[in-house]
Amino acid sequence: MRKYLGLAVLASAIVAGAGACSSTPKGSSQFRPLNGAGYGTGASAGVGSGFNPGSGGAGFDPGNPNGPNGGAPPDADPTNPLLTHPTCQAGNCPDFPELPIMGDGVPSNAPMLFGAADNFAQGSLCVLEPQLSAGGKPGAMLPANWVRPRFRVAGVPAGIDVLEIRLHSPVEAHDLVAYTKYKAAADGAAPSWYLPKEIWEGVPTAMSPRAGAGLANNAGGQAVTVTIRGINSTAPAKPIGVQGDFNIAPVVATGSMVFWTVNSGNVTPDSSKLLGFAVGDEGVANALTLPQVKWAGEIGEDGATLRGFYDKPKLTRFVDGQVRCIGCHATIPQDPAAAATGGSVLFGDDWPWSVAGADLNTGAVPTALAAGAQAIMKTPWWGQQSMSIGHWTTGDHIIITSYGTTFFNGEARTLPWSKLPSYNGTDGATFDDKIKWHTLAWVNADYNAAIPVTISPDNDYGKPELDMRNTMVTAAKGTGWGTIATGDTKISDVSPNLSHDGNTIVYVTTDYSPDGHPDATATVADVRTVPYNSHSGGTSAPLAGASDANLLEYYPSYSWDDKLIAFTQAPKKSSATSAEDGPYYNRFGKVMVVPAGGATATQPAVALEANDPGTCGGDSLTTGIINSWPKWSPDAVHVKANNKTYYFLVFSSARKYGDEFSKQFTLPVNPLSTFKGLPQSSQLYLAAIVVDDATGAITSYPAVYIWNQNRTPGANGTSAATLNYSNLTPAWDPIKLPDLVIPDVPSDMIPR
DSSP, X not given: OOOEEOOOOOOOOOSBOOOOOOOOOOOXXXXXXXXXXXXXXXXXXXXXXXXXXXXXXXXXXXXXXXXXXXXXXXXSSTXXXXXXXXXXXXXXXXXXXXXXXEOTTOOTTHHHHHOSTTOOEEOSXXXXXXXXXXXXXXXXXXXXXXXXXXXXXXXXXXXXXXXXEEEXXXXXXXXXXXXXXXXXXXXXXXXXXXXXXXXXXXXXXXXXTTTTTSHHHHTTTOEEEEEEEEEOTTSOOSOEEEEEEEEEOSBOOOSEEEEEEESOSSOOTTSEEEEEEEXXXXXXXXXXXXXXXXXXXXXXXXXXXXXXXXXXXXXXXXXXXXXXXXXXXXXXXXXXXXXXTOOEEEEEOSTXXXXXXXXXXXXXXXXXXXXXXXXXXTSSOBOXXXXXXXXXXXXXXXXXXXXXXXXXXSOBOOSSSOOOSOOTTSTTOSSOOOEEEEEEEEEETTXXXXXXXXXXXXXXXXXTHHHHHHHXXXXXXXXXXXXXXXXXXXXXXXXXXXXXXXXXXXXXXXXXXXXXXXXXXXXXXXXEEXXXXXXXXXXXXXXXXXXXXXXXXXXXXXXXXXXXXXXXXXXXXXXXXSSOOOXXXXXXXXXXXXXXTOOOSSXXXXXXXXXXXXXXXXOOTTTOOOOEEEEEOSOOEEETTTTEEEEEEEEEEOOOOBOSSOBOOBOXXXXXXXXXXXXBOOEEEEEEEEEEXXXXXXXXXXXXXXXXXXXXXXXXXXXXXXXOOEEEEEXXXXXXXXXXXXXXXXXXXXXX
């Protein structure tokens, strides 16, 4: 857990509201009644718009959460730190206060205005966050140490000015009941009500250091029923309401997320960076910015000049050879001792797509990369990278990537550095003859030969060093780097992901990959696997369930235990002018999960419930929402009590969003990019996947919006600021980021 400061007032809501929806009617027999809670009037505690903080009466002591709770229930795995360990018997947990939480400005007779707990009519009210159960489908599932849930509604009729939020858990002695003023922002943005942190987390114990001893720990493995009702307090009538469940996992998630974020399609020193947060943080912080990166001397594809030498016009605020892009990053594996000091990443730099690296937070060149490896990485036309703890030990530090082999005209690449066969506007050419195909490749991070990669300003366009480095990099093939056999022909092998045990590579075959990944204009993308075999490879095989020739399947990723593979699936273009995109940021992409050995009749590939944004936000699946880039958490937690294994993954999506921290926007388009798809900004979402270990059946849950991703420390260290970026390409790894110093998000005061 990182360090936090006290409460502070946040910025006001700035985003557009969501559309209306209806819910399945529920009879009174299905409603969770209030278990004898009394009412309190409370005192004012501040003024603001939206859900306003306030206070209530007495009766709750977070410092003594277990009190007369009947004792802890039986625990099948009491020493496992990744599980929840309830501290109280079902029906006796004291995490919910007995008295209602009264928000600022709420009339003291609000409980009377709402009447009996089951007094509501179905209407247009719809819950945006968290996504609740409906139509026989489960609600969202949160790890037990995730940021506390918040509650947001859409479809609120005019005149509704007070909401009742009621939570019921079978483990709690009382229902939680909160009353709050409702006032949407001027642009219609739905405000947020945050469950108080001390209710969600409680006080950490020796048995549950991560999950704490609050609701999240005690209700782990249970559904929480949410009922939200609304009234017009000045002209009260029968409340309108909505009810459904969300779930708390009986496990925690670990590690930190580092993700690429951009505010423009154009390249500037400020247009993109890496942000990061640890599980449970209520904000994010810069993990790496372009000006921080110390890696320098990037070389043009011809090997004769620094990259940028030929640019006309020059990129503003960049010098030749400077790193320009730090997206599509991969985390360098670390042992637990090293992980405590921070992480390091590799990333594909901009054209001509060399590989660079940096330590997070400082930008220093990673010490894990020997000088010879750094020189090899500065050759052009590499693809995305992958590393595994299975091959990151003394004498065996291997980077898996892909190496450009064939130009668009079919000409084979014969030298590490060379000019393209033709350039647009030269000798009658109408386009740059870029790399068309790649092959899987490896780089030995320990390779320490001295290869000259310094471009002298006074030499003859890199001569004689150019010939020397081409000769030395070529000679290093087999010791410093090499290609990995797959048996694939007349196709490109890209986007590799090495299993954590180091035995297998899962990757994508595509027909066009000039930037080292399936291009937006590619028409083929299928997932295959090949043995690692001491980086010699072998004969590849299609991954059943992820290699349908009639679909696009790309961006594969192994789960932490190597038992599952997540990937993105999308339809192929139905015609040359149809709206479908290629296998890159495809508007109709959806996240899939398949057994690592391939789908079978009894264990098919599964489309995650998280692909469906629900009906509250006004998204159009006909237009598309660009679900993409799934990455697993560094956990696969088996629960003995129910013989199930719990997984979490993060992915990006351009579904509609907007809250008090950020709002969706249209990204300026880079005219040089082949991507012509939807320009809407994306955000990150969490998805839970549960596997029945007896049958192999996979159950997935709706997406959880990661509400802390656009909240960052203010300049003075005692406040919070907001961000408005498009958040993409996450990595989730077992690294520790520096402590985040940021105020907690304010929430209503608990009755004491």
